[in-house]
Amino acid sequence: MGTSVEGGKSGPEYVRIANEIVQQIRAGVIEPGQMVPSESVLVERYGVSGGTVRRAMTEVRASGLVETRHGKGSIVKNRPPVRHRSSDRFRRSHRQGGKAAYLAESAQSGATAKVSVLYIGPMEAPADIAERLAVPVGTQVLARRRLYFRNGTPVETASSYLPWDVVKDIPELFAENPGGGGIYARLEDHGHEFAEFVETLQARPASKSEASELALNPSAPVVHLVREARTTAGVVVEVCDTLMAADQFVFEYRIPAAD
Numbered sequence: 001m002g003t004s005v006e007g008g009k010s011g012p013e014y015v016r017i018a019n020e021i022v023q024q025i026r027a028g029v030i031e032p033g034q035m036v037p038s039e040s041v042l043v044e045r046y047g048v049s050g051g052t053v054r055r056a057m058t059e060v061r062a063s064g065l066v067e068t069r070h071g072k073g074s075i076v077k078n079r080p081p082v083r084h085r086s087s088d089r090f091r092r093s094h095r096q097g098g099k100a101a102y103l104a105e106s107a108q109s110g111a112t113a114k115v116s117v118l119y120i121g122p123m124e125a126p127a128d129i130a131e132r133l134a135v136p137v138g139t140q141v142l143a144r145r146r147l148y149f150r151n152g153t154p155v156e157t158a159s160s161y162l163p164w165d166v167v168k169d170i171p172e173l174f175a176e177n178p179g180g181g182g183i184y185a186r187l188e189d190h191g192h193e194f195a196e197f198v199e200t201l202q203a204r205p206a207s208k209s210e211a212s213e214l215a216l217n218p219s220a221p222v223v224h225l226v227r228e229a230r231t232t233a234g235v236v237v238e239v240c241d242t243l244m245a246a247d248q249f250v251f252e253y254r255i256p257a258a259d
Contacts, residue, residue, distance in 0.1 A: 014052045015218075017042070018059035022217050025065045025076050026247055032078040036066055064153045064215035082111060082150060082249055090184070090197050100182030114149040117176045122164070129161045132228055132239045142167045142174070144183070147213070154214050155248040159241045166192065166237050184229065187237055195232040201225045203246060214245050221246035 024030045037045070042053045057074060060066055066074040089101045123143045130137045141161045148156040160183065162173065172178040172186045179186060188194065205219040214222070223246050229238040 013046075013048060014055035015059060017046055017048070017053070017056040018063075019217065021056065021060050022063050022065060022220075025060075025063075030076050032076050034076050035072070036060065036074040036076065038073055059217060062215060063217045063220070077153070082155070090194070092188075092194075095181035095185040095188065097181070100184070111150045112152075114152075116147045116149065117144070118147055119143060119145040120174060120176065123161075125161060129239050129241070132226075133161065133163055133236055135163060140164045144173070150248065153248075154245075156242060156244045157210075157213060158243075161239045161241070162237060183238070187229075192235075192237050193232045194229060195234075196230050198228045198230065199225055200227075201251070206243075210243055214243070216245055223249060223251075 021030070021036060025036075030036060036057070039050055039053050039057070042048075042056070043050055046053070061068060061074065064077070066076055068074045121143060122140050124138045125133060125135055125141045127137045129141070130139060133139075133141065135141070141164055144160040144162070146158050146160075147154055148158065162183075166187070167173045170186055170190050173183055184194065202224045203221060204224060206214065206216055206222045208218060210216075210222060211218050211220055214220075216222070223244045225240075225242040225244065227238075227240040227242065228236045229240070230236050
């Protein structure tokens with residue numbers, strides 16, 4: 001007898017089977033290092049054809065949660081979450097030590113980090129970015145779009161927008177590698193001393209394109225984070241629009257109790 005998938009919800013059967021397997025992985029029912037049940041087991045469990053199970057496993061592999069080993073099947077990857085420490089990751093000492101925020105936080109979790117630069121160049125500021133940068137809509141800004149990997153898996157996209165009058169005299173900000181400490185270190189090198197970083201977070205389902213870019217299942221949960229980097233002069237010199245795979249990050253904030 002087949003197992004009821006997702007309580008009989010509508011949608012293609014292979015998608016519902018894939019979602020259940022992914023949920024079992026995320027919940028720890030199938031633990032890292034364990035094999036996903038074989039095709040024959042899943043056929044019997046769900047009462048479906050082998051073709052349906054194979055389509056479901058294609059979706060599971062697209063989530064990035066498993067790796068397939070020839071002749072053995074699919075095994076759950078070991079993907080410990082990166083811990084975000086808002087009071088630690090933007091410390092000036094990290095920048096002065098040559099570590100950008102993502103590299104610093106990845107090192108703290110023992111993960112191997114990689115950054116792929118997707119675009120660097122001028123663009124017209126969208127309305128929401130222009131408002132945060134206090135410039136007119138359509139003003140030229142510098143955009144830097146990156147895709148971040150942890151242990152070979154894409155976990156985060158980030159698009160930075162910087163005022164053109166701030167960056168035009170800092171050639172390193174137009175390079176793929178701006179140097180040790182990242183773009184914040186280069187901005188401080190040129191007199192833009194940071195006072196604070198203000199972040200706004202929202203959890204929501206991923207769009208189809210976002211899920212594809214981060215190797216997630218359709219509508220998988222993501223965290224949308226927008227950060228403003230403010231200087232001691234009260235100027236926002238960067239807005240960073242970030243999208244993160246929700247299962248890859250734990251957010252830890254230190255909140256002062258005193259006034």
